[in-house]
Amino acid sequence: MTNRVLILGGRGRIGSSVATDLIHHTDAHITITGRSEDTTWKDSFPGDRTDFLQLDLSDDARLKQAIAQSDLVIHCAGPFHYRDGSVLDLCIGQGVNYLDVSDNAGFTQRALSRSDMAAAADVTAIVNSGIFPGISNSMVRHGVEQLDEPEQIHLSYVVSGSGGAGITVMRTTFLGLLKPFDAWLNGAWAKVKPYSDRQPIQLPAPYGKVHVYWFEMPETFTLAESFPVKTVVTKFGSVPDFYNHLTWIAAHIFPKSWIRSKQGTEFLAQVSFRMTSVTDRLSGIGVGIRSEVTGKKDGQPAAYVSTLVHSNTAIAAGNGTGSIAQLLLTGKLHKPGVWAVEQALTTELFEQTMQSRNIQIHHSWAKA
Known part of the structure; x- marks a missing residue:
């Protein structure tokens, strides 16, 4: 049947x-x-x-x-x-x-x-x-399996423009900026501010050097529960880079009560969607993922890196x-x-x- x-x-x-x-x-x-x-x-x-x-x-x-x-x-x-x-x-x-x-x-x-x-x-x-979460989780699992003693997971995502994913994803992004979240750091849960700690990472072409920020994802805690590691880092960024700066402003300057309201979230999502509909023609709508698992292999410090690039998120x-x-x-x-x-x-x-x-x-x- x-x-x-x-x-x-x-x-x-x-x-x-x-x-x-x-x-x-x-x-x-x-x-x-x-x-x-x-x-x-x-x-x-x-x-x-x-x-x-x-x-x-x-x-x-x-x-x-x-x-x-x-x-x-x-x-x-x-x-x-x-x-x-x-x-x-x-x-x-x-x-x-x-x-x-x-x-x-x-x-x-x-x-x-x-x-x-x-x-x-x-x-x-x-x-x-x-894709993230999803494929990214399995990339991490593969990395963990390569090490004898995995200790830290660092998972980063970068999306070009809208990612071709529609306005719902825009709403989700801004809703993720509302409050500090728990992250597994050095064997304990600690509060982290969303869209903080800007960090450069390297991805395959066409991305190269890009920047990512702390962002709460379900992997923040599922990876910590799934694997015996001391630290799980989940970071997110956008291309072009000026979107990162706009998102940082939304996270650190805009009143949270306004973003929390459906009217505020919808306004930001609609404006972002219209902007990316223009810049998508130049940036594309792809995605890049980088998973790095560090720990020990044969008694020595080791790091296993997995990367993925796709032209349509x-x-x-x-x-x-x-x-x-x-x-x-x-x-x-x-x-x-x-x-x-x-x-x-x-x-x-x-x-x-x-x-x-x-x-x-x-x-x-x-x-x-």
């Missing part, structure tokens, strides 16, 4: 990229949802493999019915700052596997707290899939989520419970799916 996949928020840039990946790499029938009636999806997807369902996530009855008719639910309806665990709860209640593209630490912690319930229902639920995110969905649908990935990507996906399976999507990740040893 044909697997049926329900993509919540499937009309957005990330959701549609996930749908495209599934069409290319699976035989699943895909239902795309949105809050309003839409026919434009027909221009992008084959009608015999996809259909559209008008659905508001607040309509519990219709949502429950849609989930019951599915073999896998992929939650792409962000920003996840505003989401609770109700979709996951319904999936657990219906015995349906779950996957999401969440990027909010609070949402992730609430989802992971449901792991025992998911395991009891034989439901495999994986959170934080996509949204497509890369679709590949990351679609690859895990493919593994769930084929039964190659079955791990009842709720997991972050690095906890559920083996390096072997990760490398297989990346190769099938022509995503190249470069690895090297560096001076510790």
